[in-house]
Amino acid sequence: MSIDRIPVGVSSCLLGNPVRYDGDHKRNSYIVDTLTAYFDFHPFCPEVGIGLGVPRPPIRLVMMDNELRVVGVKNKKQDVTDALKAYSLARESEVAQLSGFIFKKGSPSCGTEGVAIFDTSGAVVASGAGLFAAAIMARFPALPVVEERHLQETLLRENFVERVIIYHQWRTxxxxxxxxxxxxxxxxxxxxxxxxxxxxxxxxxxxxxxxxxxxxxxxxxxxxxxxxxxxxxxxxxxxxxxxxxx
Ligand code: SF4
The missing domain is CATH 1.20.5 (Single alpha-helices involved in coiled-coils or other helix-helix interfaces)
Structure with missing residues (x-):
């Protein structure tokens, strides 16, 4: 018997797509081999989505004049903040049709927490969420989100799946x-x-x-x-x- 799978967003590299800055992926076998039976995954890669190539020079979060920007690690004149904000806005209507989102940890675009924030001299001064994840969480505060690392922990995994099912029933x-x-x-x-x-x-x-x-x-x-x-x-x-x- 087939079941209607629940639409869930996911950082594209977690599905095994080679979209990372180094040309690699971060395939998560639990997502690909197990959750795919229940969730219809919609991949998002904000950095590829704004036209950065694969491979590409890495970017990071930098606090500049009290404003969080996303800039190149080596080329500090490369500032993709506005492009990432525009991408997030453009994908909102698609995210509105989702009942959950699994983000890649540690990414200046996709991490939901604990992503290093640097000052202009290169020192780590704080931590926070990547720009795309922050925009989605702010726009959809009820949307269940999780970082892939938490799917390895039984209680957090079950909690996420429960929230996705409840939110899906609410949304639909x-x-x-x-x-x-x-x-x-x-x-x-x-x-x-x-x-x-x-x-x-x-x-x-x-x-x-x-x-x-x-x-x-x-x-x-x-x-x-x-x-x-x-x-x-x-x-x-x-x-x-x-x-x-x-
Ligand atoms: S973490 Fe996000 S931006 Fe980075 S490669 Fe994966 S999907 Fe793309």
């Missing part, structure tokens, strides 16, 4: 046609999963849903607030097993 259900009744029904199914993470969060979201009424823009905004808060709550580990029912 309530979000497609938000009504107060649909929101209440979704919350009723999610409540035990939320409570197993954070009882206060579950209560707050229950109150939000109980006060939902009407339709149109206000309800759509309330629904956006609900799912952003719910997905943030679900990122926490569950204190006891709980299952979202379809």
């Amino acid at each position: 259900g309530v979000a497609a046609a938000p009504t107060a009744q649909a929101l209440a029904a979704f919350h009723a199914r999610l409540e035990s999963s939320l409570t197993s993470r954070d009882g206060d969060c579950a209560r707050r979201l229950g109150e939000l849903v109980a006060n939902a009424s009407g339709e149109g823009g206000d309800l759509a905004r309330l629904a956006d607030d609900y799912i952003a808060a719910a997905m943030a709550c679900l990122r926490q580990p569950a204190s006891q097993p709980a299952h979202f029912t379809a």
